[in-house]
Amino acid sequence: MPDQETRFAVLMALGQQGDASAYRELLVALQGRLSAYFSRRLAADAASVDDLVQETLMAVHVKRATYDPGLAFSGWLYGIARYKLIDHYRRLKVRRTEPLDEARFAADLADDAEAAGARMDLEELLGRLPEKQARAIRLTRIDGLSTREAAAALGTSESSIKVSVHRGLKTASASLDDSGKTDP
Amino acid sequence: MKDLIETLADDLQPAPPRRPVLTVLAPMAAAALIPLGIVVFVFGLRTDMESAVMLPHFWIKFGVMALIAALAAPALLHLSRPGGKPGNGLLAAGLLAAALVLAGLVNLVLTSDGARIDALLGHSWSSCLWKVGLLSAPLFVASVIGLRRMAPTRPRAAGLAAGLVAGGGAAAIYSLGCAETSLTFLASWYLLAVLVVAGTGALLGPRLLRW
Numbered sequence: 001m002p003d004q005e006t007r008f009a010v011l012m013a014l015g016q017q018g019d020a021s022a023y024r025e026l027l028v029a030l031q032g033r034l035s036a037y038f039s040r041r042l043a044a045d046a047a048s049v050d051d052l053v054q055e056t057l058m059a060v061h062v063k064r065a066t067y068d069p070g071l072a073f074s075g076w077l078y079g080i081a082r083y084k085l086i087d088h089y090r091r092l093k094v095r096r097t098e099p100l101d102e103a104r105f106a107a108d109l110a111d112d113a114e115a116a117g118a119r120m121d122l123e124e125l126l127g128r129l130p131e132k133q134a135r136a137i138r139l140t141r142i143d144g145l146s147t148r149e150a151a152a153a154l155g156t157s158e159s160s161i162k163v164s165v166h167r168g169l170k171t172a173s174a175s176l177d178d179s180g181k182t183d184p
Numbered sequence: 185m186k187d188l189i190e191t192l193a194d195d196l197q198p199a200p201p202r203r204p205v206l207t208v209l210a211p212m213a214a215a216a217l218i219p220l221g222i223v224v225f226v227f228g229l230r231t232d233m234e235s236a237v238m239l240p241h242f243w244i245k246f247g248v249m250a251l252i253a254a255l256a257a258p259a260l261l262h263l264s265r266p267g268g269k270p271g272n273g274l275l276a277a278g279l280l281a282a283a284l285v286l287a288g289l290v291n292l293v294l295t296s297d298g299a300r301i302d303a304l305l306g307h308s309w310s311s312c313l314w315k316v317g318l319l320s321a322p323l324f325v326a327s328v329i330g331l332r333r334m335a336p337t338r339p340r341a342a343g344l345a346a347g348l349v350a351g352g353g354a355a356a357i358y359s360l361g362c363a364e365t366s367l368t369f370l371a372s373w374y375l376l377a378v379l380v381v382a383g384t385g386a387l388l389g390p391r392l393l394r395w
Contacts, residue, residue, distance in 0.1 A: 015196065015199075016200060018198035020193045020194065023193050024189060024193035027193060028189060031189065053185065054188055057188060057189065063335040063395075064199050065199040065202040066202055066264075066266065067201065068203075069201060071265075075267035076265065077266075080267075083337035153192065155197070
């Protein structure tokens with residue numbers, strides 16, 4: 001175990017210097033660790049485990065500069081994991097109010113889908129969009145990241161995220177309108 | 185998940201370790217120029233400064249308040265990182281506050297009957313409260329900006345520590361313009377002001393420090 005600890009610390013230190021292959025190795029190893037951590041606590045809820053692993057990896061990435069290679073890596077990692085877990089519990093308790101345009105989009109989606117008599121799955125809808133737009137929407141609207149975090153996660157600018165989300169939502173609602181017309 | 189990892193690793197930018205001393209404390213130190221300027225140019229330094237610096241009460245007021253901030257500062261630094269624990273700093277600051285209250289009470293008992301109200305209220309108890317609160321605001325804002333660049337995973341404790349550092353620092357700066365001499369005054373109004381700032385920090389922490 002202490003060897004593992006040292007290995008993670010070294011890989012992260014290399015990652016902080018921009019070594020992508022060390023960083024990839026670290027993230028792959030962490031994925032297993034985090035899966036185990038969340039599974040132990042949310043045994044019955046496999047979907048949430050996946051979400052939380054993903055969220056935590058994203059947070060590890062966005063906040064990687066706050067790791068001090070002189071300190072224990074697991075303390076840092078599980079500090080983030082615990083924080084995300086508490087966040088998850090809180091979301092279960094209190095449904096966060098959705099931003100207006102998201103609520104409107106969801107309402108449009110429901111209305112149009114009803115009018116069209118077609119139960120359009122959100123994932124299916126996102127699947128029709130270009131990969132970049134779908135990913136931007138998924139991160140900001142479904143995973144609940146801020147524009148800045150999503151930009152950091154995808155390695156692009158905030159404005160490019162905004163443009164992708166905007167275009168994606170527009171295309172998505174247009175395709176819903178179309179399916180409403182063709183299939184009354 | 186593979187996708188995500190590939191995405192994250194592909195455009196990896198170097199991200200040198202961020203030091204909380206530079207990220208959180210340095211901005212607070214810079215922001216301290218604002219309350220310092222307000223005390224010097226708006227509230228005014230005490231007029232008897234030259235003789236006051238020879239007296240113990242001047243240094244006790246400044247020293248105890250600065251010590252509260254100094255004891256809470258390491259806790260603030262630890263709490264700015266994921267998994268960071270407050271350590272003994274907050275406890276030490278709490279013990280110092282308790283000792284101060286005790287000293288204030290003893291002082292009150294030793295004061296002659298007629299002078300007790302003066303020892304407790306001084307001439308400026310109400311302005312002490314709001315002025316220390318006002319002076320602490322720039323320090324607290326600076327700490328929040330710094331903490332948000334880090335990644336506190338115990339936002340309530342981090343907010344509390346930030347409030348103690350900001351409140352203690354602001355009270356020390358305020359003391360440069362305050363002519364009160366009684367230990368009881370320090371133990372009541374100064375301490376109350378610091379605790380209000382610390383409590384505000386603990387209350388706002390979870391909201392302001394979300395990430």
